Amino acid sequence: MTQPVFMFCVGATKAGTSWLYDYLHGHPDCKLQAVKESHFFDTIEKPHMKPQIDTWKNNRDTFKLRLAQATLAGDSAKIDRLSRQIEALNSLIKAVRKRDEGLDQYLAYVRSDSDNAKLVGDLTPSYALLGEARLDSMSKLDEDVRFVFLMRDPIDRLWSHVRMTAKRSTDSAAEFEAKARAVLKRTANGGETHITTRGDYPAIVQKLQRVIPKDRLHFEFFEELLTDAGVRKLCDFLGISYVPAETDRKVHEGKSLNMDDEMLGWAADVTAPHYAFVKETFGALPQRWQTNMARVN
DSSP states (O other), rough: OOEEEEEEEOOOOTSHHHHHHHHHHTTTEEESSSSSSSOOOHHTSSSEEEEEEEHHHHHHHHHHHHHHHHHHHHHHHHHHHHHHHHHHHHHHHHTTTTTTGGHHHHHHHHHTTTOOOSEEEEOOGGGGGSSSHHHHHHTTSSSSEEEEEEEHHHHHHHHHHHHHHHHHHHOOOOEEEHHHHHHHHHHHHHHHHHHHHHHHHHHHHHHHHHHHHHHGEEEHHHHHHHSSSOOOHHHHHHHHOOOOOOOOOOOSOOOOOOOHHHHHHHHHHHHHHHHHHHHHHSOOOOOOHHHHHHHHH
8 A cells, every 4th residue: 555645734833734734634535643733853852851741741631631521421522532632642752752762653653543544744833943954854754755834924923923922821801912012022022032933934934945855845825725726736735635625714713902003013023024035935925915015014
């Protein structure tokens, strides 16, 4: 039997990777594991892996509690989903603890139950921050490895990431706007680098182009992915059959909040170079990009 395509979706953060995971997870040609982001490669790159392992353990404890509740309620769908999530986390913890020597266990985890699949994969946006040597080794770890990078309008992506960060630091609706404003201002002033680096299209795109063979690398605008034509194009690249998608369905939509003129100015300072780079590199931009680029300029 032909080995399935091995796909890495490496970002960008807040650019539709969760929507893509849900679509591929439900696709009959694909086998994706129960945990969307494995974080295998970025974790083994770190000198201290304990924070990520502790996060997995905390998530596993939460899933175990929910599994007990689902068992009492007799909810078979939840029992199955939570059991698979717990098993996935156990596999990742075992593999990561061995660092590079755990690669075979990682591959076995990704390929698990994929006998009839045309595609397996790992959708971890933080992989976009890995160095070229690591990305090169990832591109060669299987017979047919393909990379996907999604690009969302820079202001929309930035603002979504800012709001997500602000929401994590407060449960108060009254404080949320002030938190978001403060996070955006810090970002514009060179702080909150985890936000800017995840959406640094010039750095990420050029790095991927240097490392990944052109025919194994697919860039897609988030705004065009959520169309019938965009889904068809991606399926063709991945070598899977076209299946209609719910392109209007929101996944992990952030808490709504509008930017005022001052905040837009801060966002423009961060994103202006990204609009210019993407336009020069890829040509025509989606309408949403053109609208926000005009606001930036």
